[in-house]
Amino acid sequence: MAKKRNRLEIIYEMLKIVRESHNSIRPTPLLRYTNISSQSFSEYYRELKEKGFIREEFDTKGRKFVSLTDKGFQFLDKYNLIRGFIKEFEL
Amino acid sequence: MGQFIPGPMPGPPEFIQGLRGPPLEFLAIELVYFLVVAGLCLLIYFKTKEIYRISQHRGIFYFRNIFLFFALAYLFRLMGVGLIMLDDPVALEIPRMLYQASLFLAGYFGTMAILCLAMAMLIRNVKKESKNAYYALHGIALVLSLLIATERSSSALLAMQTAILACALLIFFIKTRGKKASGFSQNKITYLLLAIFWIINLLAFSRIPMELKIPLYIISAGIFLSIFLRVRKRLSTNGKKKKPA
Numbered sequence: 321m322a323k324k325r326n327r328l329e330i331i332y333e334m335l336k337i338v339r340e341s342h343n344s345i346r347p348t349p350l351l352r353y354t355n356i357s358s359q360s361f362s363e364y365y366r367e368l369k370e371k372g373f374i375r376e377e378f379d380t381k382g383r384k385f386v387s388l389t390d391k392g393f394q395f396l397d398k399y400n401l402i403r404g405f406i407k408e409f410e411l
Numbered sequence: 412m413g414q415f416i417p418g419p420m421p422g423p424p425e426f427i428q429g430l431r432g433p434p435l436e437f438l439a440i441e442l443v444y445f446l447v448v449a450g451l452c453l454l455i456y457f458k459t460k461e462i463y464r465i466s467q468h469r470g471i472f473y474f475r476n477i478f479l480f481f482a483l484a485y486l487f488r489l490m491g492v493g494l495i496m497l498d499d500p501v502a503l504e505i506p507r508m509l510y511q512a513s514l515f516l517a518g519y520f521g522t523m524a525i526l527c528l529a530m531a532m533l534i535r536n537v538k539k540e541s542k543n544a545y546y547a548l549h550g551i552a553l554v555l556s557l558l559i560a561t562e563r564s565s566s567a568l569l570a571m572q573t574a575i576l577a578c579a580l581l582i583f584f585i586k587t588r589g590k591k592a593s594g595f596s597q598n599k600i601t602y603l604l605l606a607i608f609w610i611i612n613l614l615a616f617s618r619i620p621m622e623l624k625i626p627l628y629i630i631s632a633g634i635f636l637s638i639f640l641r642v643r644k645r646l647s648t649n650g651k652k653k654k655p656a
Contacts, residue, residue: 411470
C-alpha cells in the first residue's frame with residue numbers, strides 16, 4: 321500500500337504536475353493527476369494561490385488555466401533542500 | 412594659635428556610591444556570552460529566511476522564531492544582569508525602572524521563545540493550526556510577563572517559564588502518545604536543553620557566583636553552536652547528494 325503523502329509532498333506534486341504540463345493546466349486535470357479528494361484539493365489550491373505559488377490565467381474563451389509563479393518554480397528547485405531541513409529538525 | 416587641621420575629605424554623595432559596579436571581568440564574561448549566543452541565534456534566523464520564504468512551512472516559521480526571540484531575550488537578560496551587579500540598585504530610581512523593564516522584556520521574549528519551541532515540537536502532530544495561534548502565543552507571553560514585571564521578582568519569572576515548559580512537555584506527551592514517532596529524539600532533546608539552559612540562565616538575575624555561571628555559559632553556547640553548525644551544513648548542501656565514486 322502506498323505511503324500517505326504529507327502536506328509538503330502533496331504541494332510538491334501539484335506544482336510538479338503544473339510544470340510538467342508546460343506550465344499551463346486546467347484545474348480539473350490537475351485534481352485528477354494529484355490523486356486527492358476534491359475537498360483537500362480545494363484547500364491546497366486555495367493555499368497555493370494565497371501564498372503565491374500559482375496563478376490563474378484565462379484564455380480567450382474564458383477557460384481557467386493554472387500556471388506557476390517564480391515562487392512556485394523556486395519551491396520546486398529547492399524542494400529537496402527544504403525537505404531535508406524539515407526532516408533534519410523534525411519540524 | 413592652633414594649627415588648622417583639615418577634616419576628612421567628604422566622600423562622593425551616597426547615591427553615587429552605589430555605582431561602584433562589578434569587576435570588569437564579570438561584565439566582560441557576560442558580554443561575551445551574550446554576543447556569542449545572540450550572534451548564533453541571529454545567524455540561524457537569517458540563514459533560514461530563504462527556505463521559509465519559499466516554503467511558508469509553519470514548522471520552519473516556529474523554528475526560526477525560537478532563535479529570534481532567544482536573541483532578544485538574552486539581550487534584555489544582559490541588561491538586567493548588568494543592573495543586578497550594581498551594589499545598590501534600589502537606591503537609584505532609573506536603574507530600578509530599567510531593571511523592571513529588563514525583567515518584563517526578558518520574560519516576554521523568553522516566554523515567546525519557549526512557546527515557539529513547543530510549537531516547533533508539536534506542529535507535526537497538529538492537523539490544522541488556527542490562524543490566530545501565533546497571536547494567542549504573544550497574548551499569553553505579554554500577560555504573564557506583565558504580571559511578573561509588576562512583582563519585580565526574577566524567581567517568579569523562573570517559576571513561570573518552568574511551568575510553561577512543563578505544560579508544553581505534557582501536551583507533547585499527550586499528542587504523541589502511541590504514535591510511531593513519539594518519544595525523545597536527539598532534536599527534541601536539543602530543543603529541551605535550549606529551554607532548560609535559558610531557564611537556568613534566569614538564575615543570573617540572582618547573585619550566583621561566577622564559578623557556577625561559567626560552565627553553564629560554555630555548555631549553553633555549545634548547544635547553540637551545534638544547532639547553528641547543523642543548520643549551516645544542511646542548507647549549504649543545497650539538496651545535492653554525493654555521487655558514489
